[in-house]
Amino acid sequence: AQSVTQPDIHITVSEGASLELRCNYSYGATPYLFWYVQSPGQGLQLLLKYFSGDTLVQGIKGFEAEFKRSQSSFNLRKPSVHWSDAAEYFCAVDPRGGGSQGNLIFGKGTKLSVKP
């Protein structure tokens, strides 16, 4: 079955430390890949997306993500976390083809807490 896996439910990092949030997907072809962030009580804000080309994509707020086809992964990274980055992060996939009209399939999310 098609799925998006975010293996870490909750991660706590110290402010200034580096961050990596994991995302794996199970699809035959290369899907379109997205990372969204949701602050408490807020909507979903797009951090970055990958469709094709350079496998390292830059997003807003200093985030980047790397697509690794061999690992079916699209991990999100940030070199130095700020307290304002505390939020929930969702990896999402647009599987493309097979009748899909572009609906996104989301992972369960990773909640990020930042220690002072």
Next chain:
Amino acid sequence: EPEVTQTPSHQVTQMGQEVILRCVPISNHLYFYWYRQILGQKVEFLVSFYNNEISEKSEIFDDQFSVERPDGSNFTLKIRSTKLEDSAMYFCASSNTNYGYTFGSGTRLTVV
């Protein structure tokens, strides 16, 4: 920066009542979507809408649900007879192609 606007932000309704959730997509977008997020669970696709008709819907989107674009600006989700399990955050999204969505801030629906 253009936004997708959803109203109300929070709605409480009694079980069995009809609710209409409203969305104003970005004006030049052509594709519209509804997603929901039950508390503590992942965001799930409900329905996509293009050219005044449903283009795809999920298993969740049963006969109790309907969508409409009643005028040139609004996009609504109606739940005819709400159930307790319909309690969730409902997100509207729009795009000018069928990727690259902009999401609204959501409507929290509480069914009591």
